[in-house]
Amino acid sequence: MAQIIESIPNISEGRRPEVIEACVDQIRTTPGCTLLNYSSDESHNRTVITYIGDAKGVEEASVKLVKKAAELIDLTQHTGEHPRMGAVDVMPFLAIKDCTTEDCVELSKVVGARIAEEAGVPVFLYEYSATRPERQNLVKIRKGQFEGMAEKVQEPDWEPDFGGRKIHPTAGVMAVGARPPLVAYNLNLNTDDVQVAKDIAKIIREKDGGLKCVKAMGFDIEDEVTGKKYAQVSINMTNYEQTPLYRVTELVKAEAKRYGVVVTGTEIIGLCPMKALVDSAEYYLQIKDFDFHTQVLENHIL
Amino acid sequence: MAQIIESIPNISEGRRPEVIEACVDQIRTTPGCTLLNYSSDESHNRTVITYIGDAKGVEEASVKLVKKAAELIDLTQHTGEHPRMGAVDVMPFLAIKDCTTEDCVELSKVVGARIAEEAGVPVFLYEYSATRPERQNLVKIRKGQFEGMAEKVQEPDWEPDFGGRKIHPTAGVMAVGARPPLVAYNLNLNTDDVQVAKDIAKIIREKDGGLKCVKAMGFDIEDEVTGKKYAQVSINMTNYEQTPLYRVTELVKAEAKRYGVVVTGTEIIGLCPMKALVDSAEYYLQIKDFDFHTQVLENHIL
Numbered sequence: 135m136a137q138i139i140e141s142i143p144n145i146s147e148g149r150r151p152e153v154i155e156a157c158v159d160q161i162r163t164t165p166g167c168t169l170l171n172y173s174s175d176e177s178h179n180r181t182v183i184t185y186i187g188d189a190k191g192v193e194e195a196s197v198k199l200v201k202k203a204a205e206l207i208d209l210t211q212h213t214g215e216h217p218r219m220g221a222v223d224v225m226p227f228l229a230i231k232d233c234t235t236e237d238c239v240e241l242s243k244v245v246g247a248r249i250a251e252e253a254g255v256p257v258f259l260y261e262y263s264a265t266r267p268e269r270q271n272l273v274k275i276r277k278g279q280f281e282g283m284a285e286k287v288q289e290p291d292w293e294p295d296f297g298g299r300k301i302h303p304t305a306g307v308m309a310v311g312a313r314p315p316l317v318a319y320n321l322n323l324n325t326d327d328v329q330v331a332k333d334i335a336k337i338i339r340e341k342d343g344g345l346k347c348v349k350a351m352g353f354d355i356e357d358e359v360t361g362k363k364y365a366q367v368s369i370n371m372t373n374y375e376q377t378p379l380y381r382v383t384e385l386v387k388a389e390a391k392r393y394g395v396v397v398t399g400t401e402i403i404g405l406c407p408m409k410a411l412v413d414s415a416e417y418y419l420q421i422k423d424f425d426f427h428t429q430v431l432e433n434h435i436l
Numbered sequence: 437m438a439q440i441i442e443s444i445p446n447i448s449e450g451r452r453p454e455v456i457e458a459c460v461d462q463i464r465t466t467p468g469c470t471l472l473n474y475s476s477d478e479s480h481n482r483t484v485i486t487y488i489g490d491a492k493g494v495e496e497a498s499v500k501l502v503k504k505a506a507e508l509i510d511l512t513q514h515t516g517e518h519p520r521m522g523a524v525d526v527m528p529f530l531a532i533k534d535c536t537t538e539d540c541v542e543l544s545k546v547v548g549a550r551i552a553e554e555a556g557v558p559v560f561l562y563e564y565s566a567t568r569p570e571r572q573n574l575v576k577i578r579k580g581q582f583e584g585m586a587e588k589v590q591e592p593d594w595e596p597d598f599g600g601r602k603i604h605p606t607a608g609v610m611a612v613g614a615r616p617p618l619v620a621y622n623l624n625l626n627t628d629d630v631q632v633a634k635d636i637a638k639i640i641r642e643k644d645g646g647l648k649c650v651k652a653m654g655f656d657i658e659d660e661v662t663g664k665k666y667a668q669v670s671i672n673m674t675n676y677e678q679t680p681l682y683r684v685t686e687l688v689k690a691e692a693k694r695y696g697v698v699v700t701g702t703e704i705i706g707l708c709p710m711k712a713l714v715d716s717a718e719y720y721l722q723i724k725d726f727d728f729h730t731q732v733l734e735n736h737i738l
Binding site for chain 2: 423
């Protein structure tokens with residue numbers, strides 16, 4: 135495979151295996167596209183799917199996925215911790231190899247137009263594909279969630295980029311766009327007081343004056359196996375080179391001390407570029423003058 | 437490239453550029469094999485060459501390299517700090533991708549037989565390829581060096597695995613074998629008392645009852661730029677999956693406390709497989725249930 139584009143859509147279903155499998159099957163059965171990973175969260179009621187391919191393969195798989203999700207997922211019946219506005223909530227495209235961000239912007243427009251046409255789901259272009267500055271940020275687009283979306287798209291500034299001002303009755307609306315690689319990173323706390331996680335999230339996130347390129351929320355999580363409840367700081371690292379994982383981790387630990395709380399463990403959801411992890415190894419192992427590009431063996435093979 | 441085997445032979449020439457280039461050219465001109473790196477040390481009078489390829493490409497390049505080195509390097513004229521027994525001293529094969537240690541053992545036997553036949557250099561199989569326990573360790577095979585080798589191979593236990601009991605008059609003998617990737621890792625201390633580094637090295641190394649797969653020595657180092665002196669624990673990690681970098685690092689830090697000494701920084705020398713670093717990131721970031729093979733993006737592209 136020469137050109138590699140990655141897509142990591144989030145679908146609003148994390149509980150019914152048969153629905154999740156039917157959606158994932160759309161990726162599995164598309165030539166030119168390879169399913170890498172999928173991971174469901176019951177309390178978020180959400181599944182992250184990761185696949186790669188060339189532009190044509192990713193286009194086909196992405197459109198098929200939205201059609202299937204719109205058929206099987208009914209947002210009027212959906213509950214879950216994570217904010218959402220559509221059966222497929224968000225569908226980013228990332229340039230991984232032998233392609234540019236512009237190629238991904240172009241792909242997002244082709245896919246967005248086809249989704250509106252073929253699945254009847256209106257599409258907002260976001261991040262690098264955004265047609266106006268306030269649409270770069272997914273959180274701003276999603277504000278009001280599925281329940282408020284029928285009304286929101288009537289507002290002068292919020293007509294979707296494709297599909298017009300009428301939301302899909304059960305599948306809502308969605309965001310499609312090119313963006314840089316992102317690391318989804320959760321830190322679990324040894325407390326069931328969600329307010330601690332919310333307070334820490336507020337301190338560390340860029341929006342409220344914290345670290346650049348960090349989006350964070352506090353969640354109440356129930357362990358699927360043990361039923362034990364705990365609070366979680368759930369983070370999207372939108373640029374792990376600007377703000378590395380270790381910095382976020384150490385800041386969360388430091389802030390947690392105020393409450394006598396510690397981090398019991400962390401999770402990386404889905405895929406993570408090796409550099410995001412190697413940068414943190416360098417910090418903790420105190421490695422001096424390490425040259426990532428020449429000293430990591432795999433960089434010579436890729 | 438599907439299957440990837442890496443070889444990192446050491447040749448006994450680090451001073452004459454024309455000889456080094458002639459040897460390295462054997463790798464450059466072999467199809468199915470890619471030269472990654474070569475690095476010469478004048479005081480050791482030795483050059484480390486790194487290349488990768490499929491079994492067939494690495495086999496061809498490796499045999500060609502030994503033939504050329506045996507033609508141009510004369511051990512009867514060789515001086516240098518590093519112990520050596522042959523024009524090519526040692527030639528390890530490492531399984532990097534889509535191959536097993538057994539494949540590398542098999543390759544080492546094919547290459548060893550060809551070297552004896554085509555270059556007239558007797559070969560000891562070492563590490564995973566060793567045909568008896570005392571031949572696993574390169575240091576034991578090399579004991580006596582080039583100067584003592586003609587006599588050593590007459591001893592009952594020291595007939596080479598290929599090529600018989602007659603060393604090459606100028607190119608000596610060599611070791612060929614499969615081994616796991618090795619990480620060269622140094623930890624610098626904020627003391628100029630080399631005894632502290634020696635004491636710590638003794639505690640952590642396998643030979644003296646420390647951690648498995650750790651070789652360690654204490655050195656007196658003088659910074660080339662500032663002239664400042666400090667003690668260093670210099671480590672060869674012979675299996676970074678069995679004994680990860682973080683464990684060595686934390687143990688060195690813990691033992692250093694006895695002397696009121698701290699680690700000021702560490703160094704990774706040469707190439708390092710990403711897994712050696714990712715494993716330590718997992719530990720320090722407390723990542724749970726991380727699946728290296730499926731969650732590190734690059735593993736899907738390699």
